[in-house]
Amino acid sequence: MAIDRDKLFGVDVLLGDFAQGLDPITDPGGDLKLAEGPDNIAQALTLRLKVRRGELARLGWPNYGSRLHELIGEPNNTRTRAIVMAHARSAILEDPRVVDIARLEARMPPGERDTVRLDMDIQLIEEQNPLNLVFDVALA
Numbered sequence: 001m002a003i004d005r006d007k008l009f010g011v012d013v014l015l016g017d018f019a020q021g022l023d024p025i026t027d028p029g030g031d032l033k034l035a036e037g038p039d040n041i042a043q044a045l046t047l048r049l050k051v052r053r054g055e056l057a058r059l060g061w062p063n064y065g066s067r068l069h070e071l072i073g074e075p076n077n078t079r080t081r082a083i084v085m086a087h088a089r090s091a092i093l094e095d096p097r098v099v100d101i102a103r104l105e106a107r108m109p110p111g112e113r114d115t116v117r118l119d120m121d122i123q124l125i126e127e128q129n130p131l132n133l134v135f136d137v138a139l140a
Contacts, residue, residue, distance in 0.1 A: 009041040066091035081106035084116045099123040114140035
């Protein structure tokens with residue numbers, strides 16, 4: 001039985017990360033662009049990491065989001081990177097489309113001492129190849 005990947009991973013408005021925050025992206029005709037299938041799951045997982053856990057409680061999603069914001073102001077050292085990985089793992093595994101995180105690494109990008117770069121291989125349901133997701137956590 002063939003799996004409809006777009007239905008499995010969903011469709012949403014494609015968002016762009018601009019200086020003032022996330023905004024919908026439009027095509028030249030002014031129509032909203034859509035994130036579909038694997039692009040949507042990558043966007044959804046990124047949003048889950050960006051949103052503060054509990055921030056959407058009033059909308060009925062009290063456990064949505066991550067605790068990464070709690071690390072603002074912490075030094076970029078081995079201990080902090082370990083906590084970043086734990087918070088990211090916990091948030092990502094909350095998504096029902098995620099089976100496991102096959103690889104999760106945290107490092108400091110060259111010249112960015114206040115940033116932790118997460119590099120993850122995420123195993124999704126009904127997918128043979130993991131999704132590679134790179135996410136930067138700002139500590140400043």
